[in-house]
Amino acid sequence: MKREENKTGDLQGQLYVFPGRILFVGLGLHTDFHAHHASSLLLSLEESQTFGLMLEEDGPEHRHSGVILGPGLRHRLMGDSTTMLVLQVVPEMYRFPMEALHVMDQRELDSLRSVISGLEGEGCEEASHRFFQMIALFEANTDSNPEAEVDPRISASLQHIHDSLPEILSVAELAIGAGLSEHRFMHLFKKQVGIPVRRYALWARMQKAAFMLKDGRTLTEAAHEAGFSDSAHMSRSFKELFGISPSAVFGERASVMAHFCNQVWNQERRS
Known part of the structure; x- marks a missing residue:
């Protein structure tokens, strides 16, 4: 099956990039097949919308409302007309306690949508707060052991x-x-x-x-x-x-507000 061109020219939304994790809320996300080091949480923010996901180039397209993909899982995302949340976090920082492909149940969908609601227009501090609220919905399994202050x-x-x-x-x-x-x-x-x-x-x-x-x-x-x-x-x-x-985010047709946030994991998890 011939690979289609990336269709992210009309990407729009809010992108928050932290060391080791990113959070995107927006519309028009469509990727080629790829695999990355991070785990991915993909969520349709509207109950009436789904997104397409392919795991094999010659395989079928499945429609989902929310999934979690483990590190290294090759996939292709088709969310051209879907308002989505995408959360990526490297496994050295946090591992979701579930299989490589987890399809979310209704409780998880509702809880995540509630947490992310109203993020549009907010800055790094609020985005970081929402990030930790979201992963708190899942059993923690992290290798990091934050202390009171950064050395x-x-x-x-x-x-x-x-x-x-x-x-x-x-x-x-x-x-x-x-x-x-x-x-x-x-x-x-x-x-x-x-x-x-x-x-x-x-x-x-x-x-x-x-x-x-x-x-x-x-x-x-x-x-x-x-x-x-x-x-x-x-x-x-x-x-x-x-x-x-890069052109999908910074190209002439893109409409993405990118926030590059310097706060590290340890600093944000102070007691």
Whole structure:
């Protein structure tokens, strides 16, 4: 079966990108077949609407109101005319306690729709609050163990990663700056931030590129200023993270309000 072209040219809505997780609420989402590192929660926000999901290129299209997809599950989403919530979170941060493909029941659908209602126009802080309300509906299964405050060495490393771009710092350089061994630094970073340091560094580069694109830079300019070798490298990385191309979000036909939020997992879960 021939693959169709990506149809996300008319994408519209609100996109919130946090380290290790994203939240999208909007209309017009249609992806090619892809698989990514994150788990995905897909939900139709209108009871009368469903979205299409394919798991095999030659397989059937199934219609759903809400599903959860495990990490690495190859799929294609067809939500062109469906108002949807898409939540993605990397497994290092949180694992949904269910099989690779979970079809939501009515209770889960109603609860999630209630939590997400009224998010339109809100900023990062409110989006983060809704995120934790949503995952609280499912039994927690997380590897992170947030503490009261972020270790100042890790806070400094986060800032160093952003400030150094387009230079890409190695784990060894970051560990030296923090005064820790590489092993201890990587362990502490993942424990406090929720995702591995290399994954965070990729997210920081993507954030930088996104800001450049929002300011009207070309793909090539944005890629180089964010530390990617070229625009093709950046586009591949963007699609691996989000399942769609940069032009779907930042292209002339797109109408997406993108929020790139710096709050990390640990900071938002303080007691």
